[in-house]
Amino acid sequence: MILNEVKALLLHEAQAIQNIPATDDFEKAVNLLHQQIHERRGKLITTGMGKAGQIAINMATTFSSTGTPSVFLHPSEAQHGDLGVVQENDVMLMISNSGKTREIIELIDLVRGLHPNIPIIVITSNTESVLAEESDVCISTGNPKEVCALGLTPTTSTTTMTVIGDVLVVLLMKKINFTNADYAKRHHGGYLGDKSRKAAGLK
Template identity: 65%
Template sequence: MNFNERIQDILHKEAQAILDIPVSDQFEKAVNLIVEQVHQKGGKLVTSGMGKAGQIAMNIATTFCSTGIPAVFLHPSEAQHGDLGILQKNDLMLVISNSGKTREILELLQLASTLMPELKFIVITGNNQSELAQRADVCLFTGAPGEVCPLGLTPTTSTTLMTVIGDILVVGAMEATHFDVHQYALRHHGGYLGTRSREQSQKKD
């Protein structure tokens, strides 16, 4: 297999893994929970993950912020040194762990639940039988495909699916809250997206 053929193989495997994400009512439940806690009750979405999953969680938080859902990233280790204080009434947590066994994430859930017993959790994981999945109010299962990494170890396919699931939640929340281009423009004052959104908003006006 030459390099171009290998690229096509990787693209096919990643695309198929996305198409194989199990679609269930858990996605609708997750979107409804985000809309209820954040948009309606005035809380915020707090995302968390460790390592590569943490980078995805951070990206999901910033994307939600730009589309009308206030969100912040909470590092699970820093949470144990005071940052847990970011949690407030009506907040909602979205945590990511491919294995569902990440020690820091499990500890975070315990600490957060002790601080705020009413706090709800959305979990994105590749292990829907894990302790993390069992403790979730909503569990979004990636389908647990193999990684395209030749060692089968490096987070590649798994992080792609985490990102896609985050996109599903963002788009679902945008549609549920009727987030429009005018609201988008108000949050984007600079750069290409800012200019484009303002132009589209002015056309609608």
């Protein structure tokens, strides 16, 4: 009985991933990231509240380890001085399932008050939201139904957000020709550091 439920839950999550709209917004986002970070020497700033914020933290660390300098900016802490991390050539990646998260909407005004032309990439389930309308590029999660028994807890939505982040990371790695040697320089410790050095022929 439980195994059948496990299989059903896994199928639900897998189908949600397959239903993420594969649009040219992915290419637009990658080109924008490359332009701002690898051509203009800015950085990626990810942000989100709650569970989306945890996904944004993961994205920032993954981008950083694969050659794209990134930091996470907590939208509430931004109102208490952390906004100073934002620089002219940076690009924002904002994550909000509803596209209506108050702290994220407020952050847009704060960031643009500091740097009016900063580009914004949004990941959301609501492509008609205020956040989506304010973005330069909007990537849809496909608005999946949460696998949570109550239909409330961010579960399937965070799965699709994570996958979208992974896709962007891999596409950008290919665009900048990121190598094992490059990875080893940024990830020296642990199993992955050892594996990347061996793959690159380094000690």
